[in-house]
Amino acid sequence: MSAIRFATPDGLPAFLARLSENSRILAPAVKPAGKRSVIFEDWHEGMPVILEKATVPPKDAVLPQCETLFTYKKSKNPDNREDVALCLENRAEARPTVIFACRPCDARGFAVLDRPYLKGPFADPYYKAKRANLTVITITCASGCNTCFCHWVGGGPSSPEGSDILMTEIDGGFVLQSMTEAGEKLLESAGLDDGREVFAKAEAARKTAWASLASAPAIKTAPQCIAALFDNEQFWQEHTEACLSCGACTYFCPTCYCFNITDEGDAFDEKGGRRLRSWDNCMSSLFTREASGHNPRTQKALRMRNRIAHKFSTYPENWGAFSCNGCGRCISGCPVCLDIRAVVLNAIAAAASEA
Amino acid sequence: MPVMKDKELRIVGFLCNWCSYGGADTAGVARAEQPTDLRIIRVPCSGRVDPLFIVKALLSGADGVLVSGCHPRDCHYSSGNFYARRRLEVLKHFLPALGIDNARFEYTWVSASEGQRWQQVVTAFTRRIHTLGAAPGFEDAPLLMKTADMAPAPLRPLGTGKNAPLESLKQAIKEKLPDLACVIGWKQGYDDAHTTPLFAKKPEDVDELVWGPLNAANLAVYLPLFKGKKVGIVVKGCDSRSVVELLQENLVAREDVTIFALPCEGTLDMGRVNEKLGRYNVVGGIAHGATNITITTDGQEHDFSMAEYAQNKCRGCTEPEAVLSDVRMGDSPLVQGEAPVPQELALLDAMNLDERRSFWRTQMERCLRCYACRNACPMCVCRDYCISDSRDPHWMTQEAGVTQKLFFQTIHALHLAGRCTGCGECQRACPVGIPILGLRQHIARTVGELFDNYRAGIDPAAVPPLLGYEVEERNIREREWK
Numbered sequence: 006m007s008a009i010r011f012a013t014p015d016g017l018p019a020f021l022a023r024l025s026e027n028s029r030i031l032a033p034a035v036k037p038a039g040k041r042s043v044i045f046e047d048w049h050e051g052m053p054v055i056l057e058k059a060t061v062p063p064k065d066a067v068l069p070q071c072e073t074l075f076t077y078k079k080s081k082n083p084d085n086r087e088d089v090a091l092c093l094e095n096r097a098e099a100r101p102t103v104i105f106a107c108r109p110c111d112a113r114g115f116a117v118l119d120r121p122y123l124k125g126p127f128a129d130p131y132y133k134a135k136r137a138n139l140t141v142i143t144i145t146c147a148s149g150c151n152t153c154f155c156h157w158v159g160g161g162p163s164s165p166e167g168s169d170i171l172m173t174e175i176d177g178g179f180v181l182q183s184m185t186e187a188g189e190k191l192l193e194s195a196g197l198d199d200g201r202e203v204f205a206k207a208e209a210a211r212k213t214a215w216a217s218l219a220s221a222p223a224i225k226t227a228p229q230c231i232a233a234l235f236d237n238e239q240f241w242q243e244h245t246e247a248c249l250s251c252g253a254c255t256y257f258c259p260t261c262y263c264f265n266i267t268d269e270g271d272a273f274d275e276k277g278g279r280r281l282r283s284w285d286n287c288m289s290s291l292f293t294r295e296a297s298g299h300n301p302r303t304q305k306a307l308r309m310r311n312r313i314a315h316k317f318s319t320y321p322e323n324w325g326a327f328s329c330n331g332c333g334r335c336i337s338g339c340p341v342c343l344d345i346r347a348v349v350l351n352a353i354a355a356a357a358s359e360a
Numbered sequence: 361m362p363v364m365k366d367k368e369l370r371i372v373g374f375l376c377n378w379c380s381y382g383g384a385d386t387a388g389v390a391r392a393e394q395p396t397d398l399r400i401i402r403v404p405c406s407g408r409v410d411p412l413f414i415v416k417a418l419l420s421g422a423d424g425v426l427v428s429g430c431h432p433r434d435c436h437y438s439s440g441n442f443y444a445r446r447r448l449e450v451l452k453h454f455l456p457a458l459g460i461d462n463a464r465f466e467y468t469w470v471s472a473s474e475g476q477r478w479q480q481v482v483t484a485f486t487r488r489i490h491t492l493g494a495a496p497g498f499e500d501a502p503l504l505m506k507t508a509d510m511a512p513a514p515l516r517p518l519g520t521g522k523n524a525p526l527e528s529l530k531q532a533i534k535e536k537l538p539d540l541a542c543v544i545g546w547k548q549g550y551d552d553a554h555t556t557p558l559f560a561k562k563p564e565d566v567d568e569l570v571w572g573p574l575n576a577a578n579l580a581v582y583l584p585l586f587k588g589k590k591v592g593i594v595v596k597g598c599d600s601r602s603v604v605e606l607l608q609e610n611l612v613a614r615e616d617v618t619i620f621a622l623p624c625e626g627t628l629d630m631g632r633v634n635e636k637l638g639r640y641n642v643v644g645g646i647a648h649g650a651t652n653i654t655i656t657t658d659g660q661e662h663d664f665s666m667a668e669y670a671q672n673k674c675r676g677c678t679e680p681e682a683v684l685s686d687v688r689m690g691d692s693p694l695v696q697g698e699a700p701v702p703q704e705l706a707l708l709d710a711m712n713l714d715e716r717r718s719f720w721r722t723q724m725e726r727c728l729r730c731y732a733c734r735n736a737c738p739m740c741v742c743r744d745y746c747i748s749d750s751r752d753p754h755w756m757t758q759e760a761g762v763t764q765k766l767f768f769q770t771i772h773a774l775h776l777a778g779r780c781t782g783c784g785e786c787q788r789a790c791p792v793g794i795p796i797l798g799l800r801q802h803i804a805r806t807v808g809e810l811f812d813n814y815r816a817g818i819d820p821a822a823v824p825p826l827l828g829y830e831v832e833e834r835n836i837r838e839r840e841w842k
Contacts, residue, residue, distance in 0.1 A: 036505070036726060036792065036793065037505065037507050038507055038631075038793035038794070038795055039507070039508060039629065039631055039632065039672070039787070039793060039795060040629075040630075040631025040632070040635075040787075040788075040790070040793030041631065041635055041793060042726065042791070042792040042793045044726045044792065058639075060791060060792055061726075061728065061791070061792065069760070070728070070729070070760040071758055071759050071760035148639060148641065149641045150639045150640065150641065151550070151551055151640055151641060151642060151643065151657075152550065217641060218641075219641065219642070246557070246559045246582075247556055247557040247559070247582075249581065249732065249735040249736055249789070250735055250743075251730055251731055251732035251734070251735035251736065251789065252730050252731070252732075253728065253730035253732040253789075253791045255730075256728040256729075256730045256791075257728065257730075257791055265758060267751070267757070267758045269757040269758065269759065281757075281758050281759065283758040283759075283760065284728075284729070286730075289744075289749070290743075290744035291744070291749050303744075336550055337634070338791040340577070340732050340735075340736045340785075340788065340789035340791075341556055341557055341577055342549035342550055342554045342555065342556040343556065344549070344550040344556075346550075347550070
């Protein structure tokens with residue numbers, strides 16, 4: 006039995022304020038500029054409540070742009086300079102965090118990240134700690150969008166995957182429905198009104214949203230088709246000509262999880278050295294440059310192949326689901342308007358004509 | 361860099377091995393009394409001093425930086441300090457744009473025999489830095505969000521390119537196409553309201569070419585990738601300046617590029633257009649009026665007048681026509697008036713140093729370090745070998761702090777000094793809308809002031825000012841030490 010609550014728009018700040026007593030709240034905030042953006046930020050009382058789809062998903066909550074894994078210090082024994090002591094300090098930290106008003110595609114991103122980070126042979130302790138402390142409140146989408154294609158890849162405007170609470174806008178307010186135990190616990194102590202009476206309205210709103218979507222093409226065969234095109238360099242070149250190799254697409258992708266590990270600072274310095282994990286992206290040439298200097302993926306076409314194949318072929322082979330949630334940010338945010346949907350559809354068509 | 365607490369500040373000195381380092385030595389041998397704040401780094405020549413050394417020192421916590429080399433005409437390598445003088449003077453003008461007091465940086469000339477002058481220089485500079493106190497940082501500057509105003513009225517009528525001779529242009533491209541590997545242009549993107557680059561190789565590809573206010577992308581960025589191949593490119597006026605700059609720097613050969621040009625009537629600020637369109641399912645159609653376009657989404661019409669929705673750079677544009685072209689069509693527009701101060705630059709100008717540090721901190725916090733700004737820049741030709749990606753030398757850390765992010769912007773801006781044509785692609789490409797163009801505009805203005813109103817990308821034969829020097833600089837004056 007899930008908890009169902011109702012909040013008026015005016016009640017949301019009080020709801021967030023209550024949550025913020027025990028947790029950090031990450032909520033969308035508007036950054037005005039010639040090109041305005043919406044970024045998840047620490048919410049505090051007095052900040053407006055923004056429900057827009059963010060420019061950058063809240064992936065940062067579990068995979069920070071850069072995090073210190075541990076610090077290390079070396080000190081020499083004054084009596085014997087050969088004798089060096091090494092001191093490591095684990096910096097894994099996680100504080101209770103609530104993500105407020107992300108979209109279903111963003112929430113599904115956490116489900117995609119969970120598989121490699123938690124369900125493989127080794128669970129990543131840094132990710133695990135942050136994930137265990139995370140509660141996700143998702144606002145369902147009221148309609149489709151020209152660059153969105155969540156329903157192509159197994160999601161939808163009210164997909165519950167990855168969300169602890171689904172929030173749906175209805176006349177006069179929002180219905181909040183818990184999807185997990187954590188969500189239920191949160192709602193029960195949230196001080197909100199009961200929402201069971203108006204829940205039917207939320208269900209109707211969700212249905213309307215689904216109905217507004219254009220029909221989705223079948224891309225079930227994408228994993229095999231893209232694998233079949235692996236050696237077809239011409240195909241990848243044709244679809245990558247306009248790419249600037251900037252990698253913005255990977256940084257605002259809710260499912261891209263590749264990272265770089267670097268050591269910064271000096272172990273003998275009083276501050277010590279820091280081992281950092283930071284976002285990396287497969288669209289950069291450095292991503293695959295080996296210590297020998299050899300680089301197996303110097304061409305941007307092959308890097309693009311890697312990105313598309315990872316999302317639509319290799320990840321599905323390993324984990325049984327696409328690692329693309331159809332949020333469409335890589336389309337709307339691309340400086341040259343590259344369209345990943347077109348690449349996937351063309352790949353399916355090209356593989357069919359090759360066979 | 362340890363300092364004696366409360367007595368010393370952190371001052372870094374870059375000293376030429378042949379003159380100033382010797383001068384400091386002379387001062388020492390003569391037992392001349394000097395302050396102890398300065399930490400000296402010996403360099404082979406003041407020409408070796410990359411302005412980024414200085415910025416990195418200042419952003420990493422130095423309170424002052426002093427560069428000293430041989431007197432002009434006295435360089436051990438004959439001209440190193442002439443180049444240094446230009447670069448360092450540009451840097452001196454640029455530092456305030458970041459919010460750094462440029463009194464914290466000085467460059468001067470001290471010969472090996474001038475022990476007394478060295479004593480005077482180092483004493484005066486250290487006194488100056490002590491008067492300024494410890495340098496304020498960026499990470500803890502108070503937040504300050506500001507946005508640029510819209511540019512004033514355009515200098516020429518803006519339109520939608522509705523009556524441009526697109527069909528004749530397509531015909532001309534088709535005629536040249538057999539001799540070219542491809543012709544770069546624009547075609548419709550993921551919907552009617554967005555365009556994407558076109559690489560036309562067959563005549564039927566050319567039919568996809570579009571012309572109009574949606575063609576915001578500067579396609580010159582692709583030219584260096586075709587090095588050695590013959591390619592065609594369709595340009596707007598601003599794009600043509602990027603092509604010319606590439607020619608000036610021998611990054612593209614003139615005989616390899618065929619430039620097709622139509623007079624530009626302005627392009628739309630897609631950031632604001634997308635904001636107004638909001639979420640929509642489908643574009644029902646797009647209608648081009650004479651001075652406005654109407655985009656219909658989900659049955660609702662949105663009107664975008666060019667006067668209101670053109671990019672800021674288009675309003676201040678004085679070169680709607682290509683400055684260099686092989687095939688040119690269409691009527692020349694009449695440009696009236698002088699280019700105004702660009703809006704992003706005006707925004708910086710209106711702030712004091714403290715506000716600028718706050719401003720950059722606030723803006724840089726959301727930077728993703730995706731470097732779309734770099735990759736969209738037609739002048740960033742290092743591509744996969746950018747120094748910001750290098751671990752050795754270790755210019756930047758992977759940390760996500762605002763100092764690192766701002767330092768990257770400084771790398772980009774300073775590497776574009778005297779080369780940036782102000783096309784604004786860096787800012788347009790930024791997925792989170794950081795107004796970074798202001799930094800480039802700031803340097804471009806300095807370069808104009810110092811070097812006879814020089815503008816990058818106008819004359820294919822001109823030498824970019826930071827690649828040359830004058831023995832007697834007309835606008836660079838040596839500063840007195842008192």
